[in-house]
Amino acid sequence: MNRLSRGAEAVMPPPGRRSRAGVEATLLVGGGIVAAITVLALVSLVWTPYDVGEINATERLATSSARHWLGTDKFGRDVVSLLMVGSRTTLLVGLVSVGVAAVIGVPLGILAAMVPKWWGEVLMRANDLLLAFPALLLAIMLTAVHGQGVVTAMIAIGISSIPSFARVVRSGAIGVMKTEYVVAARAAGRRPIAIALRHVLPNVGSLVIVQASVSFAIAVLAEAALSYLGLGAPPGTPSWGRMLQEGQELLFVAPRLEVFPGVAIALAVLGFNLLGDGLRDHFDPRLEDRR
Amino acid sequence: MLLRIAERTAVLLVSLGVSSALVFGFMVLLPGDPARVALGVNATEADVSRLRLEFGLERPLVEQYLSWVGGLVHLDPGISYVSRAQIGPQIADRLQVSLILVAASMTIAVALALPFGTLMAVHHRKASGLVLSALSQVGVAVPAFLAGILLITVFAVQLRWLPASGWTPPAYDPGMFLQQLLLPALSLGLVQGAVLTRYVRSAVLDVLREDFLRTARAKGLTPMRALVRHGLRNAAVPVVTVLGLQLATLLVGAVVIERVFVIPGLGSLLLDAVGNRDLIVVQDVVMVLVVAVLIVNFVVDLLYLAIDPRLRTVAR
Numbered sequence: 001m002n003r004l005s006r007g008a009e010a011v012m013p014p015p016g017r018r019s020r021a022g023v024e025a026t027l028l029v030g031g032g033i034v035a036a037i038t039v040l041a042l043v044s045l046v047w048t049p050y051d052v053g054e055i056n057a058t059e060r061l062a063t064s065s066a067r068h069w070l071g072t073d074k075f076g077r078d079v080v081s082l083l084m085v086g087s088r089t090t091l092l093v094g095l096v097s098v099g100v101a102a103v104i105g106v107p108l109g110i111l112a113a114m115v116p117k118w119w120g121e122v123l124m125r126a127n128d129l130l131l132a133f134p135a136l137l138l139a140i141m142l143t144a145v146h147g148q149g150v151v152t153a154m155i156a157i158g159i160s161s162i163p164s165f166a167r168v169v170r171s172g173a174i175g176v177m178k179t180e181y182v183v184a185a186r187a188a189g190r191r192p193i194a195i196a197l198r199h200v201l202p203n204v205g206s207l208v209i210v211q212a213s214v215s216f217a218i219a220v221l222a223e224a225a226l227s228y229l230g231l232g233a234p235p236g237t238p239s240w241g242r243m244l245q246e247g248q249e250l251l252f253v254a255p256r257l258e259v260f261p262g263v264a265i266a267l268a269v270l271g272f273n274l275l276g277d278g279l280r281d282h283f284d285p286r287l288e289d290r291r
Numbered sequence: 292m293l294l295r296i297a298e299r300t301a302v303l304l305v306s307l308g309v310s311s312a313l314v315f316g317f318m319v320l321l322p323g324d325p326a327r328v329a330l331g332v333n334a335t336e337a338d339v340s341r342l343r344l345e346f347g348l349e350r351p352l353v354e355q356y357l358s359w360v361g362g363l364v365h366l367d368p369g370i371s372y373v374s375r376a377q378i379g380p381q382i383a384d385r386l387q388v389s390l391i392l393v394a395a396s397m398t399i400a401v402a403l404a405l406p407f408g409t410l411m412a413v414h415h416r417k418a419s420g421l422v423l424s425a426l427s428q429v430g431v432a433v434p435a436f437l438a439g440i441l442l443i444t445v446f447a448v449q450l451r452w453l454p455a456s457g458w459t460p461p462a463y464d465p466g467m468f469l470q471q472l473l474l475p476a477l478s479l480g481l482v483q484g485a486v487l488t489r490y491v492r493s494a495v496l497d498v499l500r501e502d503f504l505r506t507a508r509a510k511g512l513t514p515m516r517a518l519v520r521h522g523l524r525n526a527a528v529p530v531v532t533v534l535g536l537q538l539a540t541l542l543v544g545a546v547v548i549e550r551v552f553v554i555p556g557l558g559s560l561l562l563d564a565v566g567n568r569d570l571i572v573v574q575d576v577v578m579v580l581v582v583a584v585l586i587v588n589f590v591v592d593l594l595y596l597a598i599d600p601r602l603r604t605v606a607r
Contacts, residue, residue: 129306132584133313134543137577141317144565144573145328221434225547228436229562248440248551251455255444262437270432 023281030274037268041087050078052085052238063256070260073243074250079257082238083264089239090268093154093223093232094216100158101215105165106208110196112166113173124170127163135160135222143231153232157222161215168211172204206283213276217269224265240265295596303589310581311363315356318574324348325570329372346372346571359574368575373567378575381560386579388458389549389556392479393541395472399480400487400537407484408491413514415496424492430485435544439478439551446474456553475552479544483537490533494526501525527598535591539584 050068056076063071070079112123139156146152176182182199190198226232227241235242240261247257318325326342327334343349347358362369368378407423414420433441447455453474459467498504499522507517546558553559557576564572 125302126309129309129313132306132310132539132581132588134540134584136543136546137580140546140561140565141314141573141577144568144570145318217432224434225436229547229550231565244437244440251440251444252448255448258440258444262433262441265434265437266429266432269434270429273428273432 023278026274027278027282030271030276030278033267033271034275037087037271038091040084041091044081044084044088048078048081048084050081052077052081053236071254071256073246073257074254079260082243083240083260085238086240086243086261086264087268089150089227089233089237090220090223090265093150093157094219094272096154097158097161097219097222098212098215100155101161101165102208102212105162106169106201106204108162109166109169110173110200110204112170113177113200114192114196120170124167127166130160130163133160135218136225139222139226139231148231148234150233150237153223153226156226157219160222161218164215165208165211168207169204172207173200176200176203206279210276210280210283213272213279217272217276220265220268220272240268292596296593299589299592302592303585306585307582310585311360311578312356314574314578314581315359318570319352319355325372328568328570331568342372346370363575363578368578369571371569372571373569378572381572382557382575382579385555385557385560388554389542389545389558391461392472392475392545392548392554392556393538395476396479396483396541396545397534397538399476400484401534403480403484404487404491408488409495409518411488411492412495412499413518415492423488427485427488427492430482431489433482433485434547435479435482436547436551438482439475439548442474442478443551456551458552458554458556471552475548475554478551479541479548483541483544487530487533487537491526491530494529495522497529498522498526524598528595531591531594531598535587535594538587542580542583542587 054077056072059068059072059076060074062068062076065071068078068080070083072078073082108123108127112120112127115123135157138160139153142152142156143149176199179199182195185195185199223232223239224241224244227239228245230245233239233242243261244258244265247254247261250257324339324343326339326346326348330338330342347355350358359369366379368382370376371378407427411420411423411427415424443455446453454467454471455474457471459471461468495518499518501522503521504517507521508514512520545556546561548554549556549558550562557579561573561576561580564570564576
């Protein structure tokens with residue numbers, strides 16, 4: 001196994017080998033969870049059962065009831081409403097950080113495939129170095145100087161996701177560069193930038209979509225951890241990680257306050273992971289089990 | 292073989308140099324003066340410039356960088372801007388705690404992943420394999436700190452079997468040490484184990500399809516014996532890669548877990564330093580973690596050579 005394929009192994013989850021029906025089920029479940037969270041987040045923009053800013057001392061730590069389906073927290077805020085508004089933070093951080101990573105990582109990967117091999121290796125080595133700076137460390141460094149905030153978290157998570165995009169795109173683009181139509185385009189005198197946009201980019205699109213889904217799951221995890229540590233969403237911004245942090249002091253009194261946001265985080269990560277797996281198999285022409 | 296080792300060592304040294312420059316540059320180039328950050332918003336100009344002078348922040352950046360790296364090489368990471376304490380001994384103490392935690396977690400992860408991953412691969416068409424696959428998929432989706440909170444809820448709050456938090460040095464009270472280590476190590480180990488299981492499964496599945504395994508079966512070996520004799524070494528290369536990456540993930544994951552279980556490790560030191568706005572400590576601890584990650588990668592590279600003789604010649 002050479003260095004290149006080893007790197008690809010490192011960032012790409014193991015390939016699943018499933019039947020067509022299995023792939024469709026995975027896509028359906030993953031897509032369904034993601035769609036449900038997106039719908040909840042969108043609905044929360046216009047309507048939530050209760051106002052999450054409203055502090056209600058008479059209904060502190062209420063258990064599940066018809067009025068509050070999942071009860072209330074220590075300030076008497078409705079947990080369902082908090083979860084709905086929190087999903088906005090999760091999706092926003094995911095979208096922006098994956099966007100940052102893709103906008104920088106994809107051109108970097110294509111560049112590394114198109115320049116002479118030696119330069120590509122140097123680029124990838126530099127890229128690998130970024131892997132030594134996980135999202136959490138970057139975010140902690142940024143926060144130390146800049147103070148906490150959602151933007152800091154998004155930038156840190158985004159930067160730390162660049163290497164996986166660059167690596168996946170490069171490995172795909174190297175294959176594309178060897179195809180006859182690219183060789184023909186080069187022989188015809190097409191400029192490199194035109195080849196990159198017309199031929200390489202569309203052909204690595206599926207890889208980018210799969211990586212985006214996987215990175216989204218990682219971003220959800222990172223945001224939750226950061227907010228839990230008090231380095232992400234500031235007080236007053238509902239976020240699942242923040243709910244976990246606020247609930248921990250009440251662990252002995254109301255453990256359910258930890259369970260609900262916990263389940264939400266796990267479901268979101270599961271959804272994006274399954275979606276990524278499903279999409280990967282969906283785009284994979286060698287789908288049928290080889291045995 | 293020697294050439295390969297020399298090549299990897301060179302890569303490690305260059306990486307160490309570049310990443311130290313990155314960490315330093317990152318902390319310096321960001322807006323915000325460490326002295327002012329350390330003293331807070333109410334500090335007078337005179338206080339700030341006195342602190343700047345004391346910690347050599349007035350020197351040219353290159354000089355500051357070189358003296359910082361020089362200190363690190365001599366295992367002297369300097370003095371805290373806030374507490375004026377030596378940082379070196381603190382890092383050494385905390386690092387021990389974090390390393391114990393990481394080692395225990397990794398042991399749990401490997402102990403789970405190798406048997407279950409192999410089982411999942413061998414039984415991948417049966418219901419048992421599917422159930423294990425689904426379980427590992429769920430395990431991957433649960434962040435370690437959440438697993439930690441859930442484990443506390445069950446084993447400390449409900450069942451009262453184990454303490455919810457704290458840390459006792461092993462030399463002081465081994466029994467208490469083990470009790471307090473178990474939950475944090477499990478939270479990290481279970482989640483990493485779930486991730487690792489999926490890689491072990493896919494690596495073993497790949498090997499099961501190989502011709503040499505069919506040959507081994509044709510010679511009359513049982514499936515399990517064929518796998519053990521010929522398969523596992525071949526499955527090891529991708530698994531070792533992931534193990535290395537996971538060790539790095541664990542080092543950083545421990546930062547959060549230490550917060551959950553109130554463990555005085557490197558992560559707590561880092562987060563406290565962020566809270567105290569002690570930028571030099573942040574810079575030092577981040578660098579220690581990055582060095583650890585790079586060294587792990589280096590060791591993984593060397594392990595390849597040990598596992599797979601085909602990699603020992605420089606292929607160009």
